[in-house]
Amino acid sequence: MPEKIHIHTEPVPPRVRPVGRLGIVDWREDCAGCHNCVKRSCIYGLWGDENETLHEERGYLDYIYQCKGCLICIQDCTKGVLTRVINPEYERLGDDYFTPEVIVTTWYQAETGHIPVSGAGYPGPHSGPGFDSMWTDMSEIVRPTRDGIHGREYISTSVDVGRKLDHLAFDGGRMTTTAPPLVEVPMPVIFESLPQRWHCGNLMPTVTRAAAAIGLFSVIRTGEIPAELSLEQDRVIPWLQSIEECADGEYSAAAMAMISDGPDVAQWQAKLKANNPDQIVAIRVPASPAVTERARELAGDGMEVIHLVFDSHGREDAPSAPRHVRDVLREVHTALVKDGTRDGVTISASGGIALAEHVTKAIVCGADLVAIDVPLGIALECRMCLDCEQGGICPITIEDTEPDYGKQRVINLMGAWHQQLIEMLGAMGIREVRRLRGETGRCMFFEDLEDDTFGRLFGKRKTEISV
Amino acid sequence: MASDTQNPVPNTVTQSGEDFLARPEYAEVSREVRPCPPRYRNEIGKYRVHRTSACTACGRCAEVCPYDVHVRAKEYQLPVRPYDYRCIGPDCAKTGHYCIDACPEKALSLSENPTFKTLGDYRWTGDMLAATWQMAETGHAPSPHLNCETGNTGGGFDKLRLRFPEKPPKDLRREDISTEVLLNHRGDYRPKLKIDVPWYGGGMSYGSTSTHVLIGRARTAKAWNTFTCTGEGGYLDRLIPYADHVITQVATGLFGVREETIQRAPIVEFKYAQGAKPGLGGHLLGGKNTPPVAAMREAVVGTSLFSPFPFHSVYSVEDHKKHLDWIEHVNPRALLSAKVSTPIDVDMVAVGSYYAGAHIIHLDGSYGGTGAAPNVAKKNIAMPIEYAINRVHQFLVDEGIRDKITVIASGGIRNPVDIAKAIAMGADAVVIGTAELVANACIRCGACESGRGCARGITTTDPELMEMISIQWATQRIVNLYNAWREMFVDLLYRLGVDGPTALRGRTDLLMHLDYES
Known part of the structure; x- marks a missing residue:
C-alpha cells in the first residue's frame, strides 16, 4: 500500500482569550446568593470554575468562550436574574464572508484538529451565495472502501501538479514520450502568499513550515522569502517579479515557481526551465470576465499550471456584478474541456476559500487544487478586525506568535480540513480527489434544483437567481 | 409537573424489564390533553x-x-x-x-426578553421553539404572537405557502375530516396498517437519547396510534409493551438487531442513510457508551461505536431485495421500510426500493436529524427535503407505481404547516424527531455530544442528567404536542377544502412559492 498522508494533530489551546458567541449577563444586585448557578446547574462546571479562579492570574476567563448556551443557569436561577446575550464582540468579528461562525469554527479546528460536530440538525439558512448554493451528492450504497470510518485511509487526497500528457507514444515497444515533470501534493491545497498584514514577526516561516510539514507548498514573493527558509526543504514556491530573476537561477532549487501573467510569460517560463527543466511553473492570472479566454490561450500554449486569483471573498475583478469563483471555475473548466486541453494543465484557485467544504466545492467546479491565505491567519487567532491595516495595534499581538505553537495550529486546521475532505469524498463514493475535478454531476446547484422542482411547479421566478 | 395518578408508570428505569413487563397496566396510556407546565423555574418567553x-x-x-x-x-x-x-x-x-x-x-x-433574542436559529426560530413549548404545555395551538409556521431560512418550506380557496366546500365539515394514513399500499398479504395522524417518530437510538424520552415517545405513539422507531441502538425491554407501535430499525452496525426484535415489529426499517450525515456512518461517542448501552449493543464500555456506511451486503437493488426477503422470512407480518437520504438520484432509489419489495420509502432530507453529526455533512451533503419530495412523487407517478408505495418525508419538518406542505408536494406522511425533543424543552444548542451529553437531560445516557425528565412528563408533553398539531392540521385541511391527508397528497395546486409568479 502506498504511503498515505497522515496529519498529526494535537490540542493547542488559544494564546489569547477567544471570542465566544454567548455571554451570561449577571444582575448581581438582585442575586439571592443561592449559588444554584455556581454549584448545581452548570453541568459543564463553567460557573464553578469562574468562581474558584476569579482571583487567579489568568489570561482570560474561559466561560465566555466555552459556554454552550444550554440556558440551564438562566432557567434555574432562583430570582431569574440571569440573562443570555449575544456577545457584541462576537458579532463584530470578521465580515460578511469570513463571518463570526467561520472564524470561530476555524479557531476550533486550529485548536483541536477535530472536525466540528454538533447535534440537532443544520441550523443555518436554506442556501446562500457562492459555495453555499451547492450541495454535494452522496451514494446510498457505494462507498469507496465499504469499511466505514476505518477505511478512510484508502481515500486518496493527493493531486499531481503540472502538465499531463493525453497519450503516450511507443516505438517498437519502447516509450518514446518524455513525461513532463510533476509534483505531487498530498492534499489539494497550497498556501497563498500571505496578505501584507501578516508579514510580521515569525508568521511567514511559521506558516511555511507548517505547510512543508504536511507536504504542501507555500507561495512567497521573491524579496519577501525569509533567509531562514530553504526553497527546497520548506517547499517554497517563489513568486518571481522580473525576467532577470527567472534567468539568474537563484530560485532554480524550488520544485515549483510562480510568475505573474503578462505578454512575455512564455519567455519568463523558458528562462526558468533553462535553469531547471523539472521546475513546475505556475502562471498567476487575475480572475476577470476575460479570464476564460486567457486560460484557453495559456493552456493551448502548453503552460503547466494556471493559478487563478480571486479576491478574498472569491470574486473576480469586474466593474460590476463580479462572478464568484464557483461560476468562473465552471466556465474555465468547461472551456478547456471543449478545447481538449483540460488534462494538460493544472488549475489552482486562490481566494474565497474559507472553509473545508470550499475545497471540495471548488474542485467540483473544475479546480485541481486551491490556494488559501486568510484561514491561515485566522488559525493563528486573527480576528479579522483589520485594525492593523489602519495603522492600529493588533489586539492579539499576532506578531508574537511562537513558531512551534503557530505551526501546530496551522497543521491542526489542515488536519481537520483533510478529514472533512475525506468525509465528503467518502459520502460521494469517490476514492480519490483527482476524480472529483469538474465532476458537477456529483453536485447539486441551487439554481438547478430550484428550476427542476419549483420552476416546474410554479413557473417563472419573480427575480433572477443571484448566486 | 403533570401528575398521572391513574397511570403510575414508574418514573425511572431502575426496575428490570421483567418487573415492568409483569405489570401491563403500566403501559396504559391516554391521548388526553393535560396541562404540562415547563420543568424549569424560568421558562423563556418573548x-x-x-x-x-x-x-x-x-x-x-x-x-x-x-x-x-x-x-x-x-x-x-x-x-x-x-x-x-x-x-x-x-x-x-x-x-x-x-x-x-x-x-x-x-x-x-x-x-x-433579551434572552429570547438569542434563542433559535434560521430553521427553528425563537418563535417556533416557544410555540412548540406552548403546544407541549397546553395541547392546543399556540398564541398568535408566536409565528410557528415558518422559519427564517429564506428557502424551501419557508418560501412555500399554502394556497387556501376563498371558501371551503359547503359540504365539508371539520368532523368529517380524517387524519388517518394507510401505510401499506402494496396490496399484499401483510397488515393494512394505518396511523391516526400523518406522522410518526423517527429513529433515535438507545445510547443517543435518554431512556425516559425514548419511552415517552413510545407511549405517545401508542396513545396516538402511530409509531416510533428504535434507531440503531437496540430494542429496550421497556419498549416491549408498546411493541405494536415501535419500528425496529436495521442499520449498518446491526446493533441490537436480533430475531426477536424483528419478530415483534409491525414495521422494520432499513436505514441506508440518514439526513443528518448522508453518506457517513453512525458514530456513538465513547462517553455515551455506558454499561447498559454497551450491553445492549454487545460492545465494550466507553469505546466509540461506529456504524459503517453503507451496508456491506448491498451493492444493488437485488441485494436490497435480499435484505427485505430476509426480514419477510423472519417476520412475515412486518411492513418493510427503506430509509434513505436525498442524493441527486433519489427518485431512482425510490423506484428501486419499490421493486425490491418495500412498502415505505422514507426520504430523510439533508437538513434534518437530531443526532450529533459533522457540521460539514449537515450543511453540504445531499439535497434538502423540499426538493426531493416532489421529484420522487412525480417519478413514481410517471412509473405508474405511486399508489403502490408509501412515501414518507423527514428532515426539517417542524410543525403542522410543514406537514401539509410536504404532503401537498407528494408525501403520504412525514417523520418527525426534533419537534418531539423541543417539546421536551430542547433549545437546539447543538451540544448533544458534549461531555456527559445533553445538559437538559434529553440526549444523554448520564444517569443523573436523565433524571431531569420523568417518563410521565416526557409522555404528556409529546401527547399534548400531537394533539395541538392534529387540531391545527385538521384546521388546515378544512381551510384547504380537503377531507384528509390522502386527498391532499400531491396537490401542488394548493401551494405557492413566494419567489415564483404562479
Whole structure:
C-alpha cells in the first residue's frame, strides 16, 4: 500500500482569550446568593470554575468562550436574574464572508484538529451565495472502501501538479514520450502568499513550515522569502517579479515557481526551465470576465499550471456584478474541456476559500487544487478586525506568535480540513480527489434544483437567481 | 409537573424489564390533553413582565389577564412572580386585558426578553421553539404572537405557502375530516396498517437519547396510534409493551438487531442513510457508551461505536431485495421500510426500493436529524427535503407505481404547516424527531455530544442528567404536542377544502412559492 498522508494533530489551546458567541449577563444586585448557578446547574462546571479562579492570574476567563448556551443557569436561577446575550464582540468579528461562525469554527479546528460536530440538525439558512448554493451528492450504497470510518485511509487526497500528457507514444515497444515533470501534493491545497498584514514577526516561516510539514507548498514573493527558509526543504514556491530573476537561477532549487501573467510569460517560463527543466511553473492570472479566454490561450500554449486569483471573498475583478469563483471555475473548466486541453494543465484557485467544504466545492467546479491565505491567519487567532491595516495595534499581538505553537495550529486546521475532505469524498463514493475535478454531476446547484422542482411547479421566478 | 395518578408508570428505569413487563397496566396510556407546565423555574418567553415593589397585591392583574401571566393562588395574599413566558406582548394593549394599563399602582412594566433574542436559529426560530413549548404545555395551538409556521431560512418550506380557496366546500365539515394514513399500499398479504395522524417518530437510538424520552415517545405513539422507531441502538425491554407501535430499525452496525426484535415489529426499517450525515456512518461517542448501552449493543464500555456506511451486503437493488426477503422470512407480518437520504438520484432509489419489495420509502432530507453529526455533512451533503419530495412523487407517478408505495418525508419538518406542505408536494406522511425533543424543552444548542451529553437531560445516557425528565412528563408533553398539531392540521385541511391527508397528497395546486409568479 502506498504511503498515505497522515496529519498529526494535537490540542493547542488559544494564546489569547477567544471570542465566544454567548455571554451570561449577571444582575448581581438582585442575586439571592443561592449559588444554584455556581454549584448545581452548570453541568459543564463553567460557573464553578469562574468562581474558584476569579482571583487567579489568568489570561482570560474561559466561560465566555466555552459556554454552550444550554440556558440551564438562566432557567434555574432562583430570582431569574440571569440573562443570555449575544456577545457584541462576537458579532463584530470578521465580515460578511469570513463571518463570526467561520472564524470561530476555524479557531476550533486550529485548536483541536477535530472536525466540528454538533447535534440537532443544520441550523443555518436554506442556501446562500457562492459555495453555499451547492450541495454535494452522496451514494446510498457505494462507498469507496465499504469499511466505514476505518477505511478512510484508502481515500486518496493527493493531486499531481503540472502538465499531463493525453497519450503516450511507443516505438517498437519502447516509450518514446518524455513525461513532463510533476509534483505531487498530498492534499489539494497550497498556501497563498500571505496578505501584507501578516508579514510580521515569525508568521511567514511559521506558516511555511507548517505547510512543508504536511507536504504542501507555500507561495512567497521573491524579496519577501525569509533567509531562514530553504526553497527546497520548506517547499517554497517563489513568486518571481522580473525576467532577470527567472534567468539568474537563484530560485532554480524550488520544485515549483510562480510568475505573474503578462505578454512575455512564455519567455519568463523558458528562462526558468533553462535553469531547471523539472521546475513546475505556475502562471498567476487575475480572475476577470476575460479570464476564460486567457486560460484557453495559456493552456493551448502548453503552460503547466494556471493559478487563478480571486479576491478574498472569491470574486473576480469586474466593474460590476463580479462572478464568484464557483461560476468562473465552471466556465474555465468547461472551456478547456471543449478545447481538449483540460488534462494538460493544472488549475489552482486562490481566494474565497474559507472553509473545508470550499475545497471540495471548488474542485467540483473544475479546480485541481486551491490556494488559501486568510484561514491561515485566522488559525493563528486573527480576528479579522483589520485594525492593523489602519495603522492600529493588533489586539492579539499576532506578531508574537511562537513558531512551534503557530505551526501546530496551522497543521491542526489542515488536519481537520483533510478529514472533512475525506468525509465528503467518502459520502460521494469517490476514492480519490483527482476524480472529483469538474465532476458537477456529483453536485447539486441551487439554481438547478430550484428550476427542476419549483420552476416546474410554479413557473417563472419573480427575480433572477443571484448566486 | 403533570401528575398521572391513574397511570403510575414508574418514573425511572431502575426496575428490570421483567418487573415492568409483569405489570401491563403500566403501559396504559391516554391521548388526553393535560396541562404540562415547563420543568424549569424560568421558562423563556418573548417578553418580560416586571412587577415592582409598588404592587399592593390588589389582584387586578390576575383578574384581567386571560393568559395566566398573573396568578394569585387561593388563600395567598401576594401574586406569584409573573409567568411572563405566557405574555403575548404589546399587542395585548389593543385588548381589554392589558395588565400594564390595568394596574392602578403602575407597578407593572413590559419589555422584550433579551434572552429570547438569542434563542433559535434560521430553521427553528425563537418563535417556533416557544410555540412548540406552548403546544407541549397546553395541547392546543399556540398564541398568535408566536409565528410557528415558518422559519427564517429564506428557502424551501419557508418560501412555500399554502394556497387556501376563498371558501371551503359547503359540504365539508371539520368532523368529517380524517387524519388517518394507510401505510401499506402494496396490496399484499401483510397488515393494512394505518396511523391516526400523518406522522410518526423517527429513529433515535438507545445510547443517543435518554431512556425516559425514548419511552415517552413510545407511549405517545401508542396513545396516538402511530409509531416510533428504535434507531440503531437496540430494542429496550421497556419498549416491549408498546411493541405494536415501535419500528425496529436495521442499520449498518446491526446493533441490537436480533430475531426477536424483528419478530415483534409491525414495521422494520432499513436505514441506508440518514439526513443528518448522508453518506457517513453512525458514530456513538465513547462517553455515551455506558454499561447498559454497551450491553445492549454487545460492545465494550466507553469505546466509540461506529456504524459503517453503507451496508456491506448491498451493492444493488437485488441485494436490497435480499435484505427485505430476509426480514419477510423472519417476520412475515412486518411492513418493510427503506430509509434513505436525498442524493441527486433519489427518485431512482425510490423506484428501486419499490421493486425490491418495500412498502415505505422514507426520504430523510439533508437538513434534518437530531443526532450529533459533522457540521460539514449537515450543511453540504445531499439535497434538502423540499426538493426531493416532489421529484420522487412525480417519478413514481410517471412509473405508474405511486399508489403502490408509501412515501414518507423527514428532515426539517417542524410543525403542522410543514406537514401539509410536504404532503401537498407528494408525501403520504412525514417523520418527525426534533419537534418531539423541543417539546421536551430542547433549545437546539447543538451540544448533544458534549461531555456527559445533553445538559437538559434529553440526549444523554448520564444517569443523573436523565433524571431531569420523568417518563410521565416526557409522555404528556409529546401527547399534548400531537394533539395541538392534529387540531391545527385538521384546521388546515378544512381551510384547504380537503377531507384528509390522502386527498391532499400531491396537490401542488394548493401551494405557492413566494419567489415564483404562479
